[in-house]
Amino acid sequence: MNAPFFxxxxxxxxxxxxxxxxxxxxxxxxxxxxxxxxGRKLAAQFYLxxxxxxxxxxxxxxxAMVGLFWLSVxxxxxxxxxxxxxxxLVPQIVGGLILGVGFVIGGYCPGTSCVAASxxxxxxxxxxxxxxxxxxxxxxxxPLLKDFYTSTAMGKVTLPQLFGISYGLVVFxxxxxxxxxxxxxxxxEKKFSVKSGGVRK
Amino acid sequence: MKTLTLNGPVxxxxxxxxxxxxxxxxxxxxxxxxxxxxxxxxxxxxxxxGRGLGAxxxxxxxxxxxxxxxxxxxxxxxGFFSEYLGDGKHNPLKDWLVFExxxxxxxxxxxxxxxxxxxxxxxxxxxxSTGKRFLLAFLGGGIMxxxxxxxxxxxxxxxxxxxxxxSLGSWAFMLSVFxxxxxxxxxxxxxxx
Numbered sequence: 001m002n003a004p005f006f007x008x009x010x011x012x013x014x015x016x017x018x019x020x021x022x023x024x025x026x027x028x029x030x031x032x033x034x035x036x037x038x039g040r041k042l043a044a045q046f047y048l049x050x051x052x053x054x055x056x057x058x059x060x061x062x063x064a065m066v067g068l069f070w071l072s073v074x075x076x077x078x079x080x081x082x083x084x085x086x087x088x089l090v091p092q093i094v095g096g097l098i099l100g101v102g103f104v105i106g107g108y109c110p111g112t113s114c115v116a117a118s119x120x121x122x123x124x125x126x127x128x129x130x131x132x133x134x135x136x137x138x139x140x141x142x143p144l145l146k147d148f149y150t151s152t153a154m155g156k157v158t159l160p161q162l163f164g165i166s167y168g169l170v171v172f173x174x175x176x177x178x179x180x181x182x183x184x185x186x187x188x189e190k191k192f193s194v195k196s197g198g199v200r201k
Numbered sequence: 202m203k204t205l206t207l208n209g210p211v212x213x214x215x216x217x218x219x220x221x222x223x224x225x226x227x228x229x230x231x232x233x234x235x236x237x238x239x240x241x242x243x244x245x246x247x248x249x250x251g252r253g254l255g256a257x258x259x260x261x262x263x264x265x266x267x268x269x270x271x272x273x274x275x276x277x278x279x280g281f282f283s284e285y286l287g288d289g290k291h292n293p294l295k296d297w298l299v300f301e302x303x304x305x306x307x308x309x310x311x312x313x314x315x316x317x318x319x320x321x322x323x324x325x326x327x328x329x330s331t332g333k334r335f336l337l338a339f340l341g342g343g344i345m346x347x348x349x350x351x352x353x354x355x356x357x358x359x360x361x362x363x364x365x366x367x368s369l370g371s372w373a374f375m376l377s378v379f380x381x382x383x384x385x386x387x388x389x390x391x392x393x394x
Contacts, residue, residue, distance in 0.1 A: 023242060064253075
């Protein structure tokens with residue numbers, strides 16, 4: 001097996017769009033199954049009454065991370081051909097903080113708002129219009145932001161490179177951290193749901 | 202709208218049809234099960250395409266095409282929009298992320314239908330009016346759109362995808378998202394409680 005398939009020309013650009021659509025269906029399906037079409041459920045992450053966002057996100061991250069790690073160890077996937085975006089450390093931290101604020105105020109992130117809108121949430125539809133306005137504003141302000149946007153450019157940096165330890169060890173540490181996080185999340189949920197008189201589920 | 206049938210007029214507006222066939226919404230899946238499903242979709246994307254998932258990029262393509270339609274010179278002279286418009290030989294909407302996001306909309310709808318969760322509602326707490334919720338939804342979306350562009354991706358492209366690929370910028374981004382959210386959550390509690 002030579003993977004990623006697309007990089008080995010198993011199929012072309014046109015077919016890749018069909019693949020995109022099918023992968024998107026899977027993505028949207030599981031987002032909705034997790035309850036991510038509901039702004040209340042998503043926002044509850046930030047009030048500690050329902051930590052589903054954390055649990056789903058980190059379960060997904062470790063599932064894909066571990067899967068990719070073993071496929072590359074077995075020589076089935078060429079890890080160097082999987083696209084890792086470049087790090088621009090400070091703009092990404094500032095962008096993340098801004099995004100977190102938008103998450104609490106708006107109740108969604110871009111992917112989940114698509115699911116909210118398609119399952120009939122009117123606020124999700126309006127949120128989508130907000131995203132469009134925000135991206136337009138960023139584009140218009142781009143000449144002013146460009147210097148900051150391209151600052152602290154570090155190229156492709158991964159955690160194994162940063163810490164100078166093996167890929168496998170980082171994978172192991174991330175799993176440990178996530179498992180610890182899950183135990184903590186269950187404990188926090190219990191504590192805060194009692195306080196606020198039960199979790200909405 | 203009323204339709205005449207043998208049994209007399211039937212109200213067939215969307216709500217009326219919905220009320221007739223309404224069944225209680227199913228429970229959401231266990232978060233760890235849904236997370237594994239999501240992770241396998243992401244893994245499939247890595248293996249098949251050599252890239253991860255995304256969302257905000259699709260909207261950037263859409264915005265760029267819109268700006269280009271209204272003011273082509275303005276769009277091409279802007280370094281941000283012009284990058285998404287490309288060389289002009291390809292339709293910027295024939296883009297991987299655009300098709301992926303169309304799939305997300307369909308997949309979410311499909312799951313919602315199966316679980317009897319597709320319903321015209323507004324997600325908000327009891328203490329805030331619908332008008333205010335709409336205003337905050339628009340504002341939050343705007344802030345999110347702006348932040349996502351500064352960070353070069355959102356929860357899907359950076360946190361999920363970059364997180365699984367152990368990218369430094371993505372992990373810094375992910376922690377910042379939670380930090381930003383928790384920092385302001387207190388001030389917006391009325392919206393959700």
